[in-house]
Amino acid sequence: xxLRRSHFLRLIAAAGASPLLHxxxxxxxxxxxxxxxxxxEPLPSWNPGQVKSAITDFxxxxxxxxxxxxxxxxxxxxxxxxxxxxxxxxxxxQILAIQARLEMxxxxxxxxxxxxxxxxxxxxxxxxxxxxxEAALMQVIALTSANQTDAEFAAQTAAVFETATYPRFDQPVxxxxxxxxxxxxxxxxxxxxxxxxxxxxxxxxxxxxxQPLYGIPPQQVIGSSLQKDYRAVNGTGQLWxxxxxxxxxxxxxKPVGIDLHISKRPVIAGGNVRSGGDIAMLSYSQGRSEVSxxxxxxxxxxxxxFAYQEPDDASLNAASANGWQVVSMKNDWKxxxxxxx
Amino acid sequence: xxLRRSHFLRLIAAAGASPLLHxxxxxxxxxxxxxxxxxxEPLPSWNPGQVKSAITDFxxxxxxxxxxxxxxxxxxxxxxxxxxxxxxxxxxxQILAIQARLEMxxxxxxxxxxxxxxxxxxxxxxxxxxxxxEAALMQVIALTSANQTDAEFAAQTAAVFETATYPRFDQPVxxxxxxxxxxxxxxxxxxxxxxxxxxxxxxxxxxxxxQPLYGIPPQQVIGSSLQKDYRAVNGTGQLWxxxxxxxxxxxxxKPVGIDLHISKRPVIAGGNVRSGGDIAMLSYSQGRSEVSxxxxxxxxxxxxxFAYQEPDDASLNAASANGWQVVSMKNDWKxxxxxxx
Numbered sequence: 001x002x003l004r005r006s007h008f009l010r011l012i013a014a015a016g017a018s019p020l021l022h023x024x025x026x027x028x029x030x031x032x033x034x035x036x037x038x039x040x041e042p043l044p045s046w047n048p049g050q051v052k053s054a055i056t057d058f059x060x061x062x063x064x065x066x067x068x069x070x071x072x073x074x075x076x077x078x079x080x081x082x083x084x085x086x087x088x089x090x091x092x093x094q095i096l097a098i099q100a101r102l103e104m105x106x107x108x109x110x111x112x113x114x115x116x117x118x119x120x121x122x123x124x125x126x127x128x129x130x131x132x133x134e135a136a137l138m139q140v141i142a143l144t145s146a147n148q149t150d151a152e153f154a155a156q157t158a159a160v161f162e163t164a165t166y167p168r169f170d171q172p173v174x175x176x177x178x179x180x181x182x183x184x185x186x187x188x189x190x191x192x193x194x195x196x197x198x199x200x201x202x203x204x205x206x207x208x209x210x211q212p213l214y215g216i217p218p219q220q221v222i223g224s225s226l227q228k229d230y231r232a233v234n235g236t237g238q239l240w241x242x243x244x245x246x247x248x249x250x251x252x253x254k255p256v257g258i259d260l261h262i263s264k265r266p267v268i269a270g271g272n273v274r275s276g277g278d279i280a281m282l283s284y285s286q287g288r289s290e291v292s293x294x295x296x297x298x299x300x301x302x303x304x305x306f307a308y309q310e311p312d313d314a315s316l317n318a319a320s321a322n323g324w325q326v327v328s329m330k331n332d333w334k335x336x337x338x339x340x341x
Numbered sequence: 342x343x344l345r346r347s348h349f350l351r352l353i354a355a356a357g358a359s360p361l362l363h364x365x366x367x368x369x370x371x372x373x374x375x376x377x378x379x380x381x382e383p384l385p386s387w388n389p390g391q392v393k394s395a396i397t398d399f400x401x402x403x404x405x406x407x408x409x410x411x412x413x414x415x416x417x418x419x420x421x422x423x424x425x426x427x428x429x430x431x432x433x434x435q436i437l438a439i440q441a442r443l444e445m446x447x448x449x450x451x452x453x454x455x456x457x458x459x460x461x462x463x464x465x466x467x468x469x470x471x472x473x474x475e476a477a478l479m480q481v482i483a484l485t486s487a488n489q490t491d492a493e494f495a496a497q498t499a500a501v502f503e504t505a506t507y508p509r510f511d512q513p514v515x516x517x518x519x520x521x522x523x524x525x526x527x528x529x530x531x532x533x534x535x536x537x538x539x540x541x542x543x544x545x546x547x548x549x550x551x552q553p554l555y556g557i558p559p560q561q562v563i564g565s566s567l568q569k570d571y572r573a574v575n576g577t578g579q580l581w582x583x584x585x586x587x588x589x590x591x592x593x594x595k596p597v598g599i600d601l602h603i604s605k606r607p608v609i610a611g612g613n614v615r616s617g618g619d620i621a622m623l624s625y626s627q628g629r630s631e632v633s634x635x636x637x638x639x640x641x642x643x644x645x646x647f648a649y650q651e652p653d654d655a656s657l658n659a660a661s662a663n664g665w666q667v668v669s670m671k672n673d674w675k676x677x678x679x680x681x682x
Contacts, residue, residue, distance in 0.1 A: 074558060150600065194560075207604050217415060218604040230596040230621055237624050239600045246601075255571040259491065259580045260587075261602060263548050263559040280571055283578050 042187050045180040045335040051295075052332065054325050055184070058293045062267065063191045069291045071267055073192045078268035079222075079258055079281065080181070082199035082206055085272040085297050086214060088166065088176040090306045094201050096173065097160040099124075101144040118143065142243030146226055150204065150239040157208045171339055177213055178297075180333045181270075185214055193268065198222045198258055200250035200277055222257040224249045250277050255284035265292070272297035276314040282324055294324035301330040304340060383528050386521040386676040392636075393673065395666050396525070399634045403608065404532045410632045412608055414533045419609035420563075420599055420622065421522070423540035423547055426613040426638050427555060429507065429517040431647045435542050437514065438501040440465075442485040459484065483584030487567055491545065491580040498549040512680055518554055519638075521674045522611075526555055534609065539563045539599055541591035541618055563598040565590045591618050596625035606633070613638035617655040623665055635665035642671040645681060 046052040061069040062076070083089035102122055106112040113119055117136035120128035129136055145153055164173045185195045195216055199206055203223030210216040225246035228239050249257040258266060258281065269285035271278020273296060282294040296319045299308050310316070319326050327333075335341055387393040402410040403417070424430035443463055447453040454460055458477035461469035470477055486494055505514045526536045536557055540547055544564030551557040566587035569580045590598040599607065599622070610626035612619020614637060623635040637660045640649050651657070660667050668674075676682055 074552075150604075203601075204604070211415075219602060221604075225601065228597050228600065230593040230625065237596065237621065237628050239596060252571040255578065255580060256569050259569060260544075260566065261560060263491075263545070263562075280578065284571065287578050 043180065043183050045183055045333060047332055047334050049332060051325050051327055054293070055295075058268075058291070059188070059191050059193075062291060071290065075264060075267060076188075076191070076193040077196065077262055077264050077266045078188050078193045079196045079198040079262075079266040079270070079285070080185070081254075081271040081278050081281070082197050082201055082223075083272075084274050084299065085270055085278070086177060086181050086185075086197070088178075088305065089272075089274065090308070091167065092201070093164075093166070093173050093176065094205050096164055096166075097157065097205065098140065098144050100160055100164055101156065102140070105143065138243055138245075141226075145202070145205075146241045146243040148241055149233055150228070150241060153204055153241060154208055157205055161209055169337070169339070171337070174209065174213060175337060175339050177337075178329075178333070179335050179338050181297075182214065184270075185216070188268065189215065194220065196220045196222060196258075196262065196266075198249065198254050198269075198281060200224055200248070200253075202226075203249070222249055222254075222261045224253075252280045254278065254281035258284065267291075268293045268295070270295040270297070271315070273299060273310055273315045274308065276310060276312075279315055279318050282318070283322070286322060286324075294319075294322070295327055296324050297327045297329065300328055301333075301336065304336045305329055384521065384524050386524055386674060388673055388675050390673060392666050392668055395634070396636075399609075399632070400529070400532050400534075403632060412631065416605060416608060417529075417532070417534040418537065418603055418605050418607045419529050419534045420537045420539040420603075420607040420611070420626070421526070422595075422612040422619050422622070423538050423542055423564075424613075425615050425640065426611055426619070427518060427522050427526075427538070429519075429646060430613075430615065431649070432508065433542070434505075434507070434514050434517065435546050437505055437507075438498065438546065439481065439485050441501055441505055442497065443481070446484065479584055479586075482567070486543070486546075487582045487584040489582055490574055491569070491582060494545060494582060495549055498546055502550050510678070510680070512678070515550065515554055516678060516680050518678075519670075519674070520676050520679050522638075523555065525611075526557070529609065530556065535561065537561045537563060537599075537603065537607075539590065539595050539610075539622060541565055541589070541594075543567075544590070563590055563595075563602045565594075591616075593621045595619065595622035599625065608632075609634045609636070611636040611638070612656070614640060614651055614656045615649065617651060617653075620656055620659050623659070624663070627663060627665075635660075635663070636668055637665050638668045638670065641669055642674075642677065645677045646670055 042056060043052060061067050062071040064070065080086055083092050087093065099121065102112070102118060106118065106122060113122060117128065117132055117139050121140045161174055165171060166173045166176045169176070188195055197206055197210060197214070197216055197220065199222070201223050203221055203225045206223055207218040207221045210218060210221050227242040227244040227246045229242060230237055231240050233240065247253065247257065265288035266285040267288065269282050271282055278296070282296065285292050285294055296315055298316070299306050301307060316326065318324070329336060383397060384393060402408050403412040405411065421427055424433050428434065440462065443453070443459060447459070447463060454463060458469065458473055458480050462481045502515055506512060507514045507517045510517070529536055536555070538547055538551060538555070538557055538561065540563070542564050544562055544566045547564055548559040548562045551559060551562050568583040568585040568587045570583060571578055572581050574581065588594065588598065606629035607626040608629065610623050612623055619637070623637065626633050626635055637656055639657070640647050642648060657667065659665070670677060
């Protein structure tokens with residue numbers, strides 16, 4: 001319960017820091033950023049250095065037949081957080097989508113602008129939600145992404161990805177993917193690793209975009225979920241999204257989600273610094289009986305992306321204590337976004 | 342709630358019909374039955390006829406490039422029920438495992454034999470559970486498969502598969518797989534279908550055996566689950582099995598489970614006649630916008646397997662109304678179990 005509340009409050013807090021909604025509905029077409037081909041040199045958007053070497057050394061050691069650290073193909077599982085690890089999270093893109101959906105509904109029904117909690121969500125009033133709590137948040141979630149069929153939600157989400165732009169950079173939201181991480185996913189798959197997303201964000205939201213953006217099929221996405229039931233809608237059996245949380249896939253919920261969907265500890269796990277949300281996943285990966293690799297993306301590049309820390313530095317402290325690789329966006333990444341090339 | 346209760350009561354009812362526990366711990370080694378090689382003729386354990394033709398025609402139409410019914414590889418999802426569809430369910434093998442575990446615990450602590458609800462579970466007293474309800478069942482589940490780590494449960498389950506034998510046939514439980522269905526799984530994978538299990542049984546129980554028995558990796562098993570948390574056990578982060586139901590993957594819960602794990606309607610879905618447990622899954626498959634195939638195994642062979650019906654014939658009526666293929670074990674299967682060859 002505590003976990004659930006803190007997660008959504010964090011989401012809404014991030015929304016409060018987000019820019020004006022009118023930047024969302026530009027008419028630009030969001031072409032997915034394409035990963036640069038690996039060609040001869042693997043990971044071309046990564047600068048040479050300790051982190052890049054750690055990655056390529058690990059993949060060589062674990063995939064070369066006869067190597068003492070060889071890992072059978074069926075165990076080559078790699079899991080990655082999404083927000084802040086594979087794409088930008090200042091603001092969180094799903095929050096933009098929720099606000100955009102609310103804005104669209106408020107255009108059709110202007111009374112929403114004077115009705116709480118929708119007014120607070122539309123204006124990014126984090127203080128309201130800090131007081132009103134989970135019930136208020138569920139009202140927003142219910143209005144924007146529950147009480148509808150899965151197919152309706154997917155169509156609505158696809159429309160967001162086709163039209164929404166990201167503040168500060170004024171780029172399609174789909175351009176906010178980190179090119180070095182796209183390359184890493186491709187590189188791992190070329191070595192027969194299964195690449196999975198394990199995100200605190202909504203499982204069905206990410207599934208709409210995971211294949212075109214990351215080359216990850218929907219069945220390899222793990223995330224937070226609503227309860228659903230199966231019911232007849234217009235004469236056909238449909239999945240119906242209930243206004244009730246199923247599972248929150250954050251912090252200690254990530255190993256639980258990985259177990260539910262994969263039931264193996266990941267050989268490689270990647271997360272990022274912000275909320276301590278990935279510490280449990282990385283420690284779960286490291287707890288496997290054979291070799292493993294943990295990556296922690298640090299947002300230290302205010303020029304090309306953002307610079308922000310955790311209040312308590314828990315993720316960086318865990319990385320230091322456990323020998324996880326800290327990826328400095330500033331130093332380890334030659335290119336961050338394809339549009340910056 | 343209703344679904345949950347009826348499911349477990351049904352499981353325990355099945356346990357009541359199961360034979361004596363002393364047949365369980367024979368010293369035989371359970372070698373997984375191997376699927377007969379497909380060689381030139383596909384599905385050699387299937388008799389020629391309308392059902393076999395429907396399967397091979399469907400696979401040819403959907404996997405031949407240029408065919409109007411061609412299905413892209415990423416959408417070739419096939420889901421199968423387990424108990425009664427892939428292996429025998431009279432009695433349900435997981436119930437044998439639960440009773441065997443209880444028997445082992447009662448040997449160490451004989452007071453369990455005089456303590457309810459364990460006494461009722463040990464003696465297969467279905468009437469007791471019909472009165473005592475869900476709380477009593479959860480006590481049995483908790484003692485036998487909760488309040489321990491995932492690793493402990495997996496080891497315990499593996500031991501069952503290595504030692505337990507199946508009543509009536511006096512075979513290792515792993516020999517109770519249907520050879521025609523093993524062939525079908527292999528045949529589908531040879532045509533780039535992903536084969537998944539979608540069972541009312543326990544997800545972690547089936548995952549122990551799915552790869553060696555069916556060639557299905559653990560991440561392609563969907564089933565009923567307990568709640569878990571991630572906690573430190575002896576200094577390492579472990580998944581801990583709580584004595585609390587997570588999800589019941591039966592009846593309308595099957596489309597919900599498929600959506601959670603795959604998020605696509607199956608192209609092929611297979612279930613069986615007994616409890617109506619697969620009707621929703623088969624209708625969910627048929628609800629996809631393109632072509633699909635539904636198979637319903639009918640247990641009509643008292644000589645080689647078992648003959649039993651549903652009280653209300655709901656599954657057969659649904660098959661008839663919707664054009665699902667009814668697989669007669671008696672007529673469509675040349676061989677049922679490998680040990681009968």
